[in-house]
């Protein structure tokens with residue numbers, strides 16, 4: 001069970017589990033120009049027993065997400081992060097050990113991000129270009145560190161509250177709150193450390209699929225369904241082949 005949930009940026013509760021942040025939105029959120037799709041993001045892994053189930057569910061719906069991994073987890077499970085990348089998901093830097101930078105030295109974020117970059121690159125040959133601070137805490141030291149390492153900062157617009165789930169009933173309530181609260185363009189925060197996440201996703205993904213809000217493999221996040229229709233002159237299919245370009249501000 002993840003007890004280090006990203007609680008720093010939670011705003012007024014939208015429900016028992018789901019919440020919208022307010023602080024991060026303007027400074028570090030993915031823009032809401034995500035082309036009418038929902039960005040699915042998974043923090044604190046890889047944690048194979050759960051991450052593998054998440055990967056299977058995403059594959060079933062032919063969609064992709066972004067995994068903000070911890071360097072210490074990548075060191076333990078390098079095969080898992082390779083699997084994430086080989087399934088065309090994005091891997092972002094969520095630091096090495098998930099510290100709270102509010103109580104850390106100014107240059108601690110640089111050391112943490114650098115170690116993560118080194119571990120992920122050594123394990124996979126892939127160098128992350130996105131980062132998300134633990135607990136969503138964007139301190140001045142974090143901003144500078146991200147800039148020095150060429151990392152774009154990615155926040156979220158909807159916290160699933162999966163980290164609050166303690167049993168299957170919680171997971172079901174969490175899933176139904178998510179389904180009613182989520183909007184096209186949202187960036188949703190999940191944790192692939194929570195054992196109830198697969199149950200939540202199994203209920204949420206079909207709803208997002210029905211609404212046409214799932215990002216399709218290879219489809220750019222900055223390219224709307226309408227734009228794709230304009231470009232291709234036809235309704236976009238699930239096999240539209242473009243580069244994935246995460247739209248990030250901050």
Ligand SMILES: [Zn+2]
Nearest residue numbers: 043044134135
């Ligand atoms: Zn985290």
